[in-house]
Amino acid sequence: MEKFTRELNLYLQFAKLEKGLSENSIISYKNDLERYLDYLVFEKKLNDLSGVSLNHIEDFLGYLLDSECLSASSLARNISSIRSFHEFATIEGFSHANPAELIELPKKAKKLPEVLNPIEVEAILSTPNLEKPAGIRDKAILECLYGTGMRVSELTGLEIDRLFFEIGFIRVIGKGNKERLVPVGEIAQEAIEHYVEHIRPLFYKPSKADKAKNRVFLNQRGGALTRMSIWNIVQKAAKAADIQKPVYPHIFRHSFATHLLEGGADLRAVQEMLGHASINTTEIYTHVDRSFLHQVHKEFHPRA
Missing domain, CATH: 1.10.443.10 (Intergrase catalytic core)
Incomplete structure (x- = not known):
């Protein structure tokens, strides 16, 4: 993932200093985004964030669901990480547009209440x-x-x-x-x-x-x-x-x-x-x- 190391490190620095995220949140974002960027490089053969499309992101999310068995909350965190990263990349000029802005967070399933028989x-x-x-x-x-x-x-x-x-x-x-x-x-x-x-x-x-x-x-x-x-x-x-x-x-x-x-x-x-x-x-x-x-x-x- 060497191709996107600079962009990722700058984003994590921004998330820590400007957004004030905790160390645990930074680690989670880092892990999520490293996996995402590796997918773009090795599966989609991309080397420029400007080449990332909505379809690429949807394919990655499908890959996560198929291979990682993520919970709804973990999937939502991954989507949030990707959206925030692409928004930062657009502002910083690493890409021309944010392909993730149309990705919606999954609705949290309502937890059914416990009952007595x-x-x-x-x-x-x-x-x-x-x-x-x-x-x-x-x-x-x-x-x-x-x-x-x-x-x-x-x-x-x-x-x-x-x-x-x-x-x-x-x-x-x-x-x-x-x-x-x-x-x-x-x-x-x-x-x-x-x-x-x-x-x-x-x-x-x-x-x-x-x-x-x-x-x-x-x-x-x-x-x-x-x-x-x-x-x-x-x-x-x-x-x-x-x-x-x-x-x-x-x-x-x-x-x-x-x-x-x-x-x-x-x-x-x-x-x-x-x-x-x-x-x-x-x-x-x-x-x-x-x-x-x-x-x-x-x-x-x-x-x-």
Whole structure:
């Protein structure tokens, strides 16, 4: 690759001094570009950057995909390196135009959310010790998370006057201070009502009334529960249920949405319950359980 050594070294110097890239980034760019320039020299027989075309770059990217088995993020980094290098080469007069400017970065695949299956949910919800006040509260919290799909921040901020159990709804204050009414099932409602009626008064401290701000879920000192408190409650329950996968509060929201859709719920209804501004955000849950899709296809398609 001696033909392009000068251009590459000047670019790496520019990237380090002018763009302020870290040493690790410089090394990655160097490795990416050395491989790219070697390909141009030995496979395409090029000795001048002005001779590089869009087709040459596309061929190289195809070569990478075929031979290197790169991840989407690694491919994106290679494209970014090539685009930046050719932009520099054009500015410095090493080539007449930038052949890489039309190359698009690959879209990052959405990571599918982890979910609990119904058996795992049932195991976790059955772990709190209902002989103790804190256990009754924890049961209500877990049932609320799974039964409504609300976020942890929404649960910790939930106030008594937002419980409309006579009509089976909870008024939730979500992101951007947006309000929504979320239906709550009988099991979750009974658990929350039992806690509010019999346990919350035991925890309530008049001296901390202002600090608790009428919050539904309190700690045993009368203060409002924090996000970390909810995390600890969920971790304790998951450990007691011997769940092997990572379990965290938000997994109940993922599971809530997934189980509704698997049961036949309308996508826009689930969007409304979750408080998603865009239905595109909710649609990710339609792709979570591929085995469920196979099951439906096998059961209902005449040629399955």
